[in-house]
Amino acid sequence: MGFAKPFRIALNIVILSVIAYTVLYFTDSSNMVIILFAITAFFGLGTGGVYYIPWNVYTFLADVDEMVTGKRREGVYAGAMTFCGKLMRSVIVFGMGWVLDAFGFVSGEKVQPASAINALITIFSIGVISLAILGVISAFRMKLDRATHKIILDEIQRIKDGGTMQQVSAKTKEVVEQLTGSKYETCYQTVSASYQSQKH
Incomplete structure (x- = not known):
């Protein structure tokens, strides 16, 4: 499982929780407090995932960035x-x-x-749900998972070991271009030059 699916699940939990909060506001239940605590606990699961999953993903993004720049820039991503x-x-x-x-x-x-x-009420319901839906849609564009991440790591290591551009497999080239948003040849030249300069 990649990062996108858990993130979408967390956002859907947030959406359902906000809907439940809104419905609860307009209803008169004798178990209001119990229901409120249950919704809040469910909401907490969603917000926890929404917050922590991106922080987990960012550590992997540094490897994708290294494929483009040849540099380790975790600090830049953390700061951003x-x-x-x-x-x-x-x-x-x-x-x-x-x-x-x-x-x-x-x-x-x-x-x-x-x-x-x-x-x-409008801000909490429509506002939060709208942003959450935007997040769900955006998550479908997230292609980084453990399998594609390993491909990136293997390719970086291959380049460090002196591999050539012509030796890249079609699958690896496709993954690199998909994750970096750049042509493979451009990434290779940038990274190769960076590693060559580090050796001298």
Whole structure:
């Protein structure tokens, strides 16, 4: 199993949980607290996967990057992921604050106007579900799995050992181009030159 399928499963759990939260809000159940805890536990499984799976994937991306650049740049990817994560959270918090303020939310008040409550429900339901669906669609483009990752590692090692471009198999070439988004010949020249310079 690759990384895309577990990520899609986690996102679908998030979607189902948000739908359940929304339905629960509009229903009057005598077991409200129990149901709320059950949904929250289920929601936690989804959000845990959504958060940790990308961090697991990024360590493998460094190998794909090495196929293109001939360099190990795990730190660059870690920094980029941390920065992008913080940037997105900041944008979301700012956006939510702006929307709630526009719909009459009053900070510190125990009772909020119906417009603010409806805006909050809309953001939590439609907003989260829309982003999750976008994530599911994007995950279908993710082709990196353990099998293709091994092909990349084997090809990098072959190049380090002095292998030539003409010796590459059709399958390996296809995987390299699919994962890197670059022509195999370009990747090979960049990596080969990098390794040659490291030897001298």
